Amino acid sequence: MSAIRVQTADFDPGEEIAKLGGAQGTTGAIATFTGLVRGDGGLVAMTLDHYPGMCESEISAHVAAAYTRWPLLAVRIVHRVGRLTPGERIVFVGVASAHRQAAFAACEFLMDYLKTSAPFWKLEEREAGSNWVEARAEDDASVKRWQSP
């Protein structure tokens, strides 16, 4: 069972975690990641641009890949778009499995791919003006560790 949402509205991590738990009694571990807007460097706001349709299909493809790699019971991903101010939530990745190793690993795997392949772009707004965030080489390096040689 997986749920993928791209939305302007905020989300409630507690509600997402509750939905990941399920009632079946087989879930033994839920690992989650919540990304927030950092206010460093005098950031006023961040506006997220995205490619509707492709975002959902890219995320779905990586969720499917995670299911083949680890014994997962549920995955929930929420990514916000539009204008966000420091402290606001941007992204949520939650993974449920029987054991913690799979949940931790799949959560990191999904977050790494989300950053390097899902078509979202951040425009940073500061007092001096706005500029598009450049992709980070570290993010490409993070995703490489999931690719078998």
Add this chain to the structure above:
Amino acid sequence: MKLLYFAWVRQKVGTSEEVVTPPASVNTVSALVDFLRERGPGYETAFANLKAVRVAVNQRHSGLDAAVGPEDEVAFFPPVTGG
């Protein structure tokens, strides 16, 4: 052919989407870029450094050598920065 532009590529080109009818010889992303560069200075600036531009054909990440045709949706954008 439907074209989409995102982030700074959209700002440089000056539009978020458009429909173009290139000649039949334009059958790869690379040829499409050459065709678009002729359309004006905004396109020339956007495609000045192809290393900085990514492409998706029918919503799948693709390369400059990917095939394109009249029914395709082609998107140009900078490297992604979500999450």
